[in-house]
Amino acid sequence: MTQDFRCGFVAIVGRPNVGKSTLTNALVGTKLSIVSRKAQTTRHRIQGVLTRDTEQFVFVDTPGFQTRHGGAMNRMMNRVVTQALADVDVVVHVVEAGKWSEGDAKLLPLLPAPERTILAVNKVDLLKQRNDLFAYVSRIMALHPFAAVVPVSAAKDKQLDVLLGEIAQRLPVGEAMFEADTLTDRPMRFIAAELIREKIFRLVGDELPYGSTVVIEQWDETEQGARIAACVVVERDSHKPILLGTGGMHMKRIATEARQDIAKLLDKPVHLEVYIKVRKGWSDRESALRDLGYE
Numbered sequence: 690m691t692q693d694f695r696c697g698f699v700a701i702v703g704r705p706n707v708g709k710s711t712l713t714n715a716l717v718g719t720k721l722s723i724v725s726r727k728a729q730t731t732r733h734r735i736q737g738v739l740t741r742d743t744e745q746f747v748f749v750d751t752p753g754f755q756t757r758h759g760g761a762m763n764r765m766m767n768r769v770v771t772q773a774l775a776d777v778d779v780v781v782h783v784v785e786a787g788k789w790s791e792g793d794a795k796l797l798p799l800l801p802a803p804e805r806t807i808l809a810v811n812k813v814d815l816l817k818q819r820n821d822l823f824a825y826v827s828r829i830m831a832l833h834p835f836a837a838v839v840p841v842s843a844a845k846d847k848q849l850d851v852l853l854g855e856i857a858q859r860l861p862v863g864e865a866m867f868e869a870d871t872l873t874d875r876p877m878r879f880i881a882a883e884l885i886r887e888k889i890f891r892l893v894g895d896e897l898p899y900g901s902t903v904v905i906e907q908w909d910e911t912e913q914g915a916r917i918a919a920c921v922v923v924e925r926d927s928h929k930p931i932l933l934g935t936g937g938m939h940m941k942r943i944a945t946e947a948r949q950d951i952a953k954l955l956d957k958p959v960h961l962e963v964y965i966k967v968r969k970g971w972s973d974r975e976s977a978l979r980d981l982g983y984e
């Protein structure tokens with residue numbers, strides 16, 4: 690490694706649904722964080738690491754900055770966002786091309802000094818009039834003078850190298866913090882829980898909004914395979930049949946699809962059992978959240 694090597698933390702922030710997870714995955718090149726059509730599916734802080742010849746980017750994918758609901762869960766989520774931004778070297782604020790709402794504006798006061806911030810204007814592939822982009826960006830720059838503005842399409846892999854270049858310039862000079870092949874510093878069981886949660890959101894997300902979480906209760910792994918038991922904790926008795934589906938159909942599909950993903954990740958056969966537990970009102974009690982692994 691040369692003296693010119695740069696390494697630092699990068700936070701990707703933005704209101705729900707702007708494409709933060711898609712962007713992180715596209716940049717790191719591996720599916721680690723959750724991508725879903727539902728807003729607000731990323732509750733955890735997830736790190737993905739990208740190592741190039743001259744720099745290492747450590748991405749922190751923060752949860753969406755919640756503005757819609759009150760309650761302990763949201764206070765905690767907002768605290769996670771604030772903390773993530775204070776800790777990192779570069780903040781990429783993701784917005785959706787042509788759209789600016791209160792949710793976007795509420796993040797601005799949380800951003801660090803402008804020279805550490807980059808505006809990524811995502812979903813430019815959906816823009817009909819590219820000319821409108823200039824006026825749109827000017828309006829945002831008047832509110833916060835970002836050090837750089839990069840129009841991108843996370844889904845279509847457009848301009849991501851330009852974005853990486855802008856981030857790289859702003860990383861501090863320093864040695865790599867992770868081995869070159871590190872994709873995440875999260876343990877496998879955390880990623881497994883995330884994969885199960887992703888299946889739940891994809892299948893029953895509309896009916897079961899934010900009141901569920903996944904806890905890995907058993908993890909026995911040998912060279913030959915892994916036996917995993919996971920528990921889906923829901924908030925109400927009425928959530929149980931939604932999750933089960935007719936004849937347990939939903940649950941079977943969730944478990945099968947998650948098992949396949951986990952087996953691919955571990956590169957060995959996986960036996961996965963998924964249970965459901967009801968724990969009333971958990972999402973609004975900080976102590977319950979802590980028990981379940983949310984700090």
Ligand SMILES: Nc1nc2c(ncn2[C@@H]2O[C@H](COP(=O)(O)OP(=O)(O)OP(=O)(O)O)[C@@H](O)[C@H]2O)c(=O)[nH]1
Nearest residue numbers: 705706707708709710711728729753812842843844
């Ligand atoms: N057309 C288009 N769609 C995109 C692009 N990037 C993301 N999307 C879509 O936008 C939706 C939301 O993307 P996510 O990556 O889940 O958004 P997020 O900001 O992480 O959302 P939360 O986890 O809810 O905060 C998904 O349906 C993506 O496929 C893009 O560049 N172009």
